[in-house]
Amino acid sequence: MRWILALAAVLGLVGTAGADEPRKVVVCSTTQVADFAREVAGDRCEVKCILAPGADPHTYQPTPGDAAMVAKADLCLENGLHLEGKDWMRELARGAGKPVVTCTDGVEPLELEEHGEKVRDPHAWFSPANAARYVNAIVRGLSAMDPGGKEGFEARAKLYLLQLKVLDGWIREQVDAVPVAQRVLVTSHDAFNYFCRDYGFTSRAPVGWSTGSEVGAGMTPERRRQVVDSIRGFGVKAVFVETSVNPRMVREIAKEAGVRVGGELYSDSMGEEGSAGETYIGMMRENVLTITGALK
Amino acid sequence: MRLLLAALAWVVCVGGVALWTSARTAVGSGTPPARAGAEGVFTVEATVSFAAEPDLFALETEGEKAAALRVTVNGAEVLRAESRVLPGRPLVSAPAPAVFAGRNELFVQAHPPQRDLARSHAVRIRVLRDGEPVAERTFWTVPGTPLAETFPLDIPAAAAPGDAHGH
Numbered sequence: 001m002r003w004i005l006a007l008a009a010v011l012g013l014v015g016t017a018g019a020d021e022p023r024k025v026v027v028c029s030t031t032q033v034a035d036f037a038r039e040v041a042g043d044r045c046e047v048k049c050i051l052a053p054g055a056d057p058h059t060y061q062p063t064p065g066d067a068a069m070v071a072k073a074d075l076c077l078e079n080g081l082h083l084e085g086k087d088w089m090r091e092l093a094r095g096a097g098k099p100v101v102t103c104t105d106g107v108e109p110l111e112l113e114e115h116g117e118k119v120r121d122p123h124a125w126f127s128p129a130n131a132a133r134y135v136n137a138i139v140r141g142l143s144a145m146d147p148g149g150k151e152g153f154e155a156r157a158k159l160y161l162l163q164l165k166v167l168d169g170w171i172r173e174q175v176d177a178v179p180v181a182q183r184v185l186v187t188s189h190d191a192f193n194y195f196c197r198d199y200g201f202t203s204r205a206p207v208g209w210s211t212g213s214e215v216g217a218g219m220t221p222e223r224r225r226q227v228v229d230s231i232r233g234f235g236v237k238a239v240f241v242e243t244s245v246n247p248r249m250v251r252e253i254a255k256e257a258g259v260r261v262g263g264e265l266y267s268d269s270m271g272e273e274g275s276a277g278e279t280y281i282g283m284m285r286e287n288v289l290t291i292t293g294a295l296k
Numbered sequence: 297m298r299l300l301l302a303a304l305a306w307v308v309c310v311g312g313v314a315l316w317t318s319a320r321t322a323v324g325s326g327t328p329p330a331r332a333g334a335e336g337v338f339t340v341e342a343t344v345s346f347a348a349e350p351d352l353f354a355l356e357t358e359g360e361k362a363a364a365l366r367v368t369v370n371g372a373e374v375l376r377a378e379s380r381v382l383p384g385r386p387l388v389s390a391p392a393p394a395v396f397a398g399r400n401e402l403f404v405q406a407h408p409p410q411r412d413l414a415r416s417h418a419v420r421i422r423v424l425r426d427g428e429p430v431a432e433r434t435f436w437t438v439p440g441t442p443l444a445e446t447f448p449l450d451i452p453a454a455a456a457p458g459d460a461h462g463h
Contacts, residue, residue: 132353158355165353169413169440
């Protein structure tokens with residue numbers, strides 16, 4: 001009897017060996033980057049995100065809790081192109097001596113001209129083709145951190161890239177139903193340039209590329225006047241507020257220009273857990289349905 | 297002691313059943329297709345009805361570019377185009393030793409341009425023996441998705457020299 005119990009105990013120990021091996025920790029700056037990382041990492045890594053759904057990466061101030069989270073990370077992932085105001089993710093990683101992967105490496109950035117200065121637009125994820133670049137950067141970063149997981153990271157990424165490709169085709173089909181003259185996207189801040197480039201929209205926003213105080217950011221009376229003129233000139237049917245930006249200004253502009261608010265778009269961060277926008281694909285789907293529904 | 301004997305009997309019974317079932321599986325898993333020798337030189341030809349383009353959404357692994365069109369036969373890549381493939385122009389592989397007379401498994405992957413993904417597109421695959429077509433299949437894409445099809449293709453054995461004269 002004792003032999004059997006001893007054998008069972010040994011078998012039990014063998015069976016659980018490996019299950020206790022700690023998972024690598026990946027800390028991401030934004031909700032979009034974290035979603036891509038979860039798709040690639042599967043259950044092999046623990047993916048954490050600093051920004052909460054609805055938070056604004058441009059104006060975010062890191063907390064001591066964020067620094068503690070980064071201190072326990074094996075790898076940090078950031079959007080880059082200064083989306084994180086004052087490069088807070090890079091600074092946190094540097095302070096903790098952790099490696100950081102910039103997901104927009106490999107993206108061809110759009111250049112915006114603001115007050116005579118050229119600024120690179122950081123909102124690259126609004127193009128699913130760019131999202132594919134993010135995923136590739138994450139695969140490279142995770143594979144370097146955990147070479148044993150490379151095959152799995154690549155296999156998961158292949159499936160997710162296919163989903164992004166299908167998403168892109170679906171968006172083109174949806175947008176096709178909006179008359180070309182009606183494809184003017186008026187939003188709270190200048191975040192949708194990549195989306196507009198890929199799907200043939202004209203972009204107008206009263207606030208520049210950032211809601212913070214960087215060069216070319218913020219609202220100017222001139223930008224606001226241009227937006228109102230564009231709405232009237234193009235005969236725009238609706239304007240849109242964003243989940244991560246105060247909607248007051250867009251509501252005022254809508255009132256001034258005599259158009260309705262067409263709905264709320266996920267912009268710099270995704271939706272709460274359980275909402276349709278809790279994933280990148282869900283966020284893009286809901287945005288497209290909101291935009292095309294209001295502009296048709 | 298009785299418990300030990302019972303455990304031993306259990307191991308013998310379960311082990312015996314496991315051995316018997318694995319032996320049955322090995323026998324019943326189907327015989328691999330016989331590979332004919334001296335069947336001629338096989339090539340694979342692909343013709344697309346659209347301009348296939350390198351996939352913007354491809355996984356970028358070291359040293360491998362994104363493909364516009366790929367064909368594998370029995371797991372071996374026989375055709376790969378990494379630049380634009382024009383519609384209606386057949387692309388022919390180098391001699392493909394992976395092809396043999398009998399049942400082959402082919403995989404074809406093609407990427408219509410993203411802006412034209414909403415329509416259905418066709419890809420025709422032909423297997424040639426010594427330059428003569430011996431098997432053919434055409435696939436249509438589901439609108440909104442790229443083409444990725446795995447399919448069996450039966451290639452007839454080469455006719456014996458006498459058969460060509462009607463004997």
